[in-house]
Amino acid sequence: MSGLKLLGTGSGVPSEILTNDDLAKLVDTSDEWITTRTGISSRRRCAPGETHTQLCLTAARQALDRAGLNPEQIGVCVVATLTPDRLTPAAACVLQKELGLGEDTVCFDLNAACSGFVYALYTAQCLLAAAPRKYGLVLGAEVLSRVTDYTDRGTCVLFGDGAGAAVVEWREDYPSIHAVLGCRGNTESLLIPGVAVGVPSYIHMDGQPVFRFAVEVVPQCITQVLDKAGISLDDVDRFVFHQANQRIIDMVVKKLKLPVEKCTGNIARRGNTSAASVPLLLDELVRGGSLRSGQRALCVGFGGGLTWAGALLELA
Ligand code: UT7
Numbered sequence: 001m002s003g004l005k006l007l008g009t010g011s012g013v014p015s016e017i018l019t020n021d022d023l024a025k026l027v028d029t030s031d032e033w034i035t036t037r038t039g040i041s042s043r044r045r046c047a048p049g050e051t052h053t054q055l056c057l058t059a060a061r062q063a064l065d066r067a068g069l070n071p072e073q074i075g076v077c078v079v080a081t082l083t084p085d086r087l088t089p090a091a092a093c094v095l096q097k098e099l100g101l102g103e104d105t106v107c108f109d110l111n112a113a114c115s116g117f118v119y120a121l122y123t124a125q126c127l128l129a130a131a132p133r134k135y136g137l138v139l140g141a142e143v144l145s146r147v148t149d150y151t152d153r154g155t156c157v158l159f160g161d162g163a164g165a166a167v168v169e170w171r172e173d174y175p176s177i178h179a180v181l182g183c184r185g186n187t188e189s190l191l192i193p194g195v196a197v198g199v200p201s202y203i204h205m206d207g208q209p210v211f212r213f214a215v216e217v218v219p220q221c222i223t224q225v226l227d228k229a230g231i232s233l234d235d236v237d238r239f240v241f242h243q244a245n246q247r248i249i250d251m252v253v254k255k256l257k258l259p260v261e262k263c264t265g266n267i268a269r270r271g272n273t274s275a276a277s278v279p280l281l282l283d284e285l286v287r288g289g290s291l292r293s294g295q296r297a298l299c300v301g302f303g304g305g306l307t308w309a310g311a312l313l314e315l316a
Contacts, residue, residue, distance in 0.1 A: 003176035004125050004136070004168040005316040006297075007069070009283035010062025012055030012141070012163035014046040020157070027153035034157045039246025043160030043271030045145045052085045052143045053094050055163035059279075060099060060137055067135075067167035071099040074167075075133030076124050077107045080116025080140045080275040082192065082304070083147060084109060091141065106131065113190070114242045114303025115181070116140055116275030118311050121168070121299070122179035128170035139165045140275035147192050149202035158244075159203065160271035164279025169316065177311040178228040180221050189213070190304040214248045214302050219255045221300055221310040229312055233258065236312070237295035238285055242302055243267035243277040264290070274303065282313075291315055 019042045020031035034040055046055075056079065064071060077092045084091040092107035101107065106127055112119035117140035124136035141163035150156045189209045193201045218241070226232060239258060241249050243265050253263050266281050273280060278299050285291040293315050302308040 001175060002129060002170070002172045003174045004121070004128070004170055004313065005174050006166055006313050007169050007316050008063045008065070008067030008167040009279065009286045010059040010066065010165040011280055011283045012058035014044045014050050014055065014161050016045045016047045017042050018045045023157050026150050027156060029153045029157055037247070038158060039267045040157065040271045041268045044162055046143050046161045052081070052083060052091060052141055053098070055143070055161070056091055056095055056139055056141045056165070057098055059139060059141070059163040059165035060095060063137065063165035063167045069135055069167060071101050073133055073135050074101050074105050074137045075131035076127045076136040077101055077105055078120040078124055078136070078138050079109045080112065080120040081109055081142055082111050082113055082274065083143045087195070112307050112309065113305050114244065114274045114277065115301035115305065115307040115309035117164070117278045118179065118299050118301045118309035119181055121177060121311055121313065122181060122309070124168060125170060125177055125179070134170045136168045136170065137165065138168060139163060140277070140279045142274045142276045144203070144274055147201060147203050152202070154207060155203050155205050158272045160273045162270060162273045162276045162280050164276050164283050166279055166282060175312070175314060177313055178225050179309065179311040180224040180228065181309045182217065182221070183305050183307045186306045189306060210303070210306070211245065211248060213306050214244065215251045217308040218248070218252045218300055218302055221308050222256060222298060225298060225310040225312060235296065236298045237262065238291050238297040239263045240278055240281050240285065240297045240299040241265060242300060243270060243281060244272045244303065286315065
């Protein structure tokens with residue numbers, strides 16, 4: 001057995017708060033519709049001048065500090081994102097310079113949309129097994145406001161900005177994260193056209209098929225992770241779901257008969273921050289004392305791709 005433990009977490013959260021009432025001034029919507037259909041009351045948005053890099057740096061520095069590590073000790077740095085400041089250099093390369101990571105640190109970005117952080121954790125576990133330094137810095141970070149169409153009420157009420165970071169350690173005697181990753185190549189339901197179109201590139205989402213997809217794959221993913229790990233639902237201390245829609249989480253909780261107190265989230269204050277949502281929540285749980293040393297969190301992401309990813313992470 002070999003694998004990872006979580007040593008420290010951090011968050012980078014922009015200053016601007018965008019409430020449902022603020023959005024109701026932009027599009028034909030209401031606080032009542034957004035709250036009841038999604039569970040979201042407000043989300044954070046970068047103000048002009050606030051950057052993806054700044055959010056990442058704040059989150060990464062906190063995580064390193066709480067892990068008690070120096071940047072030179074990091075062997076692998078992976079940033080899960082689909083909205084970096086630049087297509088190249090990667091956000092992870094910018095962190096290499098700004099944090100002072102070693103020049104031989106493996107640094108790159110990864111795009112698996114809302115599953116990205118869990119994909120990145122698994123990637124870090126694999127790479128750290130071979131790396132000379134056994135500490136990894138894994139982030140999920142998004143400035144989704146850059147790709148949000150604030151005239152489309154079907155999407156603009158959902159998304160927020162933020163970054164979450166985790167410092168992990170790989171050891172031979174640590175448990176595997178028993179990751180289960182999947183992808184169902186789908187280019188219609190959830191996409192951002194990107195540089196190909198040459199015009200502002202916004203999120204397009206056909207919400208209902210994505211909703212049905214999530215309710216189908218998340219319980220399957222959880223069951224597969226538990227099977228791989230040889231443990232039961234009762235052995236999990238916290239379920240850390242991608243915060244896409246409170247109704248999705250409620251349906252998964254009902255389907256698997258999960259204890260609601262182990263499934264609390266932050267969607268009401270953060271909205272959907274894609275790759276950042278799992279590490280942002282993980283950080284809140286650790287800082288709030290809801291995930292303690294020796295306890296296990298089952299993290300689950302799902303979304304664009306369409307992708308899904310689940311993994312177990314124990315707090316050192
Ligand atoms: O993070 C990646 C993964 N993403 C997800 O998991 C998202 C999954 N999907 C969802 O969460 C939901 O499908 C949404 C929140 C996006 C939409 O909720 P819904 O209950 O599926 O609504 P709908 O799209 O079926 O729309 C129902 C009605 C429509 O009106 P009509 O055609 O019934 O008259 C929409 O035009 O609600 C209308 N509507 C709105 N009304 C007020 C859609 N958005 C809004 C809005 N305010 N913001």
